[in-house]
Amino acid sequence: MKRVAVYPGSFDPMTNGHMEILRRALSVFDEVIILVAVSPTKKSLFSLGERFAMIKEATKELPGVSVDMTEGLSINYAREHGAIALVRGLRAATDFEYEFKMAAGNRFVDPKIDMVFFMSAPAFTFLSSSTIKELFMHGTDISPLVPLAVAEALKKKLNEIKK
Numbered sequence: 375m376k377r378v379a380v381y382p383g384s385f386d387p388m389t390n391g392h393m394e395i396l397r398r399a400l401s402v403f404d405e406v407i408i409l410v411a412v413s414p415t416k417k418s419l420f421s422l423g424e425r426f427a428m429i430k431e432a433t434k435e436l437p438g439v440s441v442d443m444t445e446g447l448s449i450n451y452a453r454e455h456g457a458i459a460l461v462r463g464l465r466a467a468t469d470f471e472y473e474f475k476m477a478a479g480n481r482f483v484d485p486k487i488d489m490v491f492f493m494s495a496p497a498f499t500f501l502s503s504s505t506i507k508e509l510f511m512h513g514t515d516i517s518p519l520v521p522l523a524v525a526e527a528l529k530k531k532l533n534e535i536k537k
């Protein structure tokens with residue numbers, strides 16, 4: 375029986391921090407479905423479809439990875455797709471409180487699906503999608519911090535905004 379996990383996030387956009395968590399999740403699970411989900415508290419720079427396309431391109435060489443998107447609950451998606459766990463990354467203690475609350479919500483909906491957390495590598499603990507967007511919009515070369523597909527999408531989005 376394949377061990378399948380769902381890695382939900384807003385990924386607006388995906389960073390190398392997410393990619394690092396993904397690679398480590400692939401060492402534990404046979405398949406990881408990256409789920410682009412709607413974060414109720416965020417206004418996104420990229421549409422769900424744009425984020426989906428970036429992640430597809432960034433992960434096309436990784437066996438065992440698939441990408442999907444949902445406007446529903448991540449936990450329901452996980453159950454409907456036979457996943458045994460939801461994967462999340464933890465960067466610092468500040469993440470724990472937020473994740474603890476979300477995990478409690480998920481457990482209320484379906485206690486049979488576990489949350490599996492990977493600690494971010496030290497090099498990526500400062501990283502977040504917001505930080506990437508802010509640095510990029512102020513002219514910083516963020517290419518070492520994001521997949522190539524994301525760097526290209528950011529350049530395209532900036533040109534659209536400047537029009």
Ligand code: COA
Nearest residue numbers: 382383384385391392411413447448463479501502503504
């Ligand atoms: N390295 C670098 N950055 C990381 C990271 C890592 N390993 N892990 C998380 N981050 C950053 C993200 O870039 C993001 O940055 P941002 O806030 O600047 O955008 C931030 O940490 C939050 O991480 P993310 O994984 O994008 O989570 P989110 O909080 O944006 O999204 C959802 C949370 C989408 C998974 C959650 O809202 C969800 O499941 N929504 C679907 C509806 C649902 O199920 N709701 C009920 C939940 S109980």
